[in-house]
Amino acid sequence: MDLVGACRAFVSVSERGSFTVGAAAARMSQSVASRRVAALEERFGEQLFERTSRRAVLTPFGREMLPVARQLVQAADVLLHEAEAAKRKPWRLAVPGICSTAGLARLVAEARGHGITLDLRVAAPAQRLELIHAQQVRAALLAVPADEATWSVPLGLAGVQDPGVRRVYLETLRVGRAAPGPARRIWIQPEDDVPHIRDPLTRLRDAVGLRPAQLVAATDLTAAAAEVLCTRDLLLCSPAQAAELALKWRPIGEITLGRGFALAAAADGNPQPIEGRLGGAIARCLGADTRADTEEGTKA
Secondary structure, eight states: OOHHHHHHHHHHHHHHTOHHHHHHHTTSOHHHHHHHHHHHHHHHTSOSEEEOSSOEEEOHHHHHHHHHHHHHHHHHHHHHHHHHHHHHSOEEEEEOTTSOHHHHHHHHHHHHHTTOOEEEEEOOHHHHHHHHHTTSSSEEEEEEOGGGOSEEEEEEEEESSOOSSSSBOGGGGOOOTTOOSOOOOEEEOGGGOSHHHHHHHHHHHHHHTOOGGGEEEOSSHHHHHHHHHTSSOEEEEOHHHHHHTTOEEEEBSSOOEEEEEEEEESTTOOOHHHHHHHHHHHHHHHTOOOHHHHHHHHHO
16 A cells, blocks of 8 residues: 555545545545545544545544554655655766866766766866865766776876887887987876876886986876977877877887776765766776777777
8 A cells, every 4th residue: 555645645635625635635536535545544444534425524543543544655756856856966976177078068067867966076087086085076086097997097108209010119219419409398198197097107117227207297188288299208198198198199018007097985875876887988088998999099
């Protein structure tokens, strides 16, 4: 038995003294209201109304039950209202700055199709972690090592000139004493200035004999991209970023690097509503790679 529905019919009929009028006020047919009240009476083992041809009059037992039934209906209405409000409450989500405006817009639009309102906060890796800890966002896409990642984005080196090879080896950037011009640099953007990306690249730099100044952590992506566009420097980036900047992208020859992302919720929150419904949209927004994409980027 639908206890709330039965109590709603009982309360509405008792307030109006008529099954016809009470059923209409409760937005149900008279037959449905009659069945629900009858089921409630059967459950209680007592009559709630004395039925006449014109009116429905409460019995003494009905008058005793009416206040509690009214409380139950009101509590159910509050619960339904709170549930709707919770569904409409925006999910404040911290996202990396590597996502394009178009990608973020598509993510927000797809979320709306799933009944989720996203309120995005663009932030660097360390800031996203701080936002989670401070509970200033409900969830965040955190930068994590590959073995902890839900979404992975391949990284390589991109420059203005086509290198003419399928992979770029860092050892080819080593500068001899008599070499003309400045040493070519590799720019690391803020999103990749994290230990699981920066440290392996630094160790490789030292192992192949590059100068310390040939690996530079940029303050922002715009500054790094500008340096690459007007020099022979290279940008550590994803295939999607390289395409956006009209740069030629290749994977690194000596090591495989990638951005890893995992969705984390603040406090005891549950990120599953976002991850389960929007996993594909998040992957597209991040530029998370498929095998076909990797092969295409390598051939580009």
